[in-house]
Amino acid sequence: MPTVFADVDTGVDDAFALAYLLASPDVDLVGIASTAGNTGVQQVCRNNLALLELCGATGIPVSVGSALPLSIPLRTAEDTHGPTGLGYAELPAPTTQPSGFDAAEAWISAAHAHPGELIGLATGPMTNLALALRADPELPRLLRRLVIMGGSFEYRGNTTPVSEWNIAVDPEAAAEVFAAFGAQSGALPLVCGLNVTESIMATPQILARLADAAGSPTTEMSPQDVRGTRSTATNPLIRVLEDAMRFYFEFHFDQGEGYLAHLHDPFAAAVALDPSLVRTRSATVDVELHGTLTRGMTVADFGAHWNRPPNAAIVVGGTPQQSAPLADVFFERYIARVAPFARRLAS
Template sequence: MPVFADVDTGVDDAMALVYLLASPDADLVGIASTAGNVGVQQVCVNNLGLLELCRAGSIPVSKGSEHPLSAPLRTAEDTHGPEGLGYARLPATDRQLTEHDAAQAWVSAARAHPGELIGLATGPLTNLALAMRVEPGLPRLLRRLVIMGGAFDYRGNTTPVSEWNISVDPESAAEVFGGWTAAWGTDAPEHLPIVLGLNLTEHIAMTPQLLGRLAEAAGSPTAPMSELDERGTRSAAVNPLIRVLEDAMRFYFEFHFDTDDGYLAHLHDPLAAAVALDPELVQYRQTTVDVELAGTLTRGMTVADWRGHWGLPPNALIGVRVDPAVFFDRFIDRVGPFAHSLGPT
């Protein structure tokens, strides 16, 4: 299945891309770099370096907007590290960005695979909103769209009510949801975008034990992680991909530990990648979603009209239930052997 990924690579975005590269049922046809977890230039560096690490073929990577549609850019180095991948270091590469920008990359990929392309957005929706300005019919060209973003009947992780990706660029999210309704109207409810919010993704908690299972599946000896370890301890894994993932995840573990979540990490974006390939991993509720843009305390809040007060057609399928064990089994079963295929260094 052709997949186009729009990412702000970060730790969990990187793991989402690895999942796609490790999946035999996915053909990653393009990557859009969006500003979010770190600035867009660093996101581009991370995406190109990750493809080099994974010995991927010639997958085009396009640079997106350097800032949200109308708000100043905020980044999250405290969560993902100064370069977005925690303590990890990616290999140098001579891979180059495309000459066209990320918005055009969205449109070109959709036109090249009409009715077949799976869109995956795990960062702010800036590039997708710009792409829909170029091609308002973009929603009708996609087979499906999976968005990691929002929080539905659930606390935010950026403000009390807003999730990070939506909070960084709420205007773009509002445009995407509105543009979807404009493109489809009341037609084809099976083409509604799948939206995975914090209410779902925070159930996907990576732990040192699960990371150990991944290393074992890759045939890569390593040292177990613990909150008692010295901060910044580097991975002992012999496998290059496992080493990068462990160094990235350690920073992510430490961040979550410091915010009283425990020595674990929420894998928001890998779940979205898995759902992009297999929507049946998650149960959904259909509704109409909009984004608060003006509220003094609620800007960036995703509002779901569960009872139909607005009288508008539905524009989203909201993920409401997932089995974390099923997801992690699938993640390890795919990424472990893929890492093993890269061999030790």
């Protein structure tokens, strides 16, 4: 059974990722680290605790991470994810409390408790992981694998012309993480960048399929709906996911991308559980920290120009064996896991 530790800045798509992990019966989710990013770290922690209560998984420890990036002020994304990070979704205040470990300590504790077995998943800025690596430089050797949602490779950015959000929030942390893994032996981190994750596009039709499969038919969302219209689904998890996603749809629509949303983080969660889902290309990755126009850019040396060993396996697409586009394969998996889980929660 895969043992997973997730570091998230929940966040609409982080919430979808957590639902995927919690819905996977073959996964032992041993901890969740809250990182500042999509919203402040205390709100992220509340979101994580509330989601666990909704999903009946209150035994999973949730830790609080750093409130700030390593060396710059925090920027958040309430315009993208809503005032609490979960769009229009409303969850009761959690009755549980975070663990006594901070997030960096939680990373280290989980890795030492499961040496060679732990799968680390980072779907937010990598501040907590960088602090953990400073405290325990041997951490990369203890992980079975690390999967990162971050960066953009031979593709545009979504925060600046060249930088992806998770990297842009804390470029110094990302640079430290890539450098730490480059200095270690073992499996290369799997990096899911915008070059792939922006092809994982959720639509109202896909959400309607999820609701139907969960036995909770809903009113399919439309750009013609009144802003903030709430889900008609009777299933509590489906309702939360739909209310969160509507805000995300509206944001992308206002950006001129259509009434859709990119599910970056759930895709990274799927890769963490099954790397055979994707094709990768090894490279040496570094983060630009000083460029006037390029700060936060993830630069990949595919041609060994730097004469440095690879420190990342960059996800570049699906596998030749797949008979359908990668996004279709992913959404089939997502619905197949989350819909039965939502049914069980409602029973």
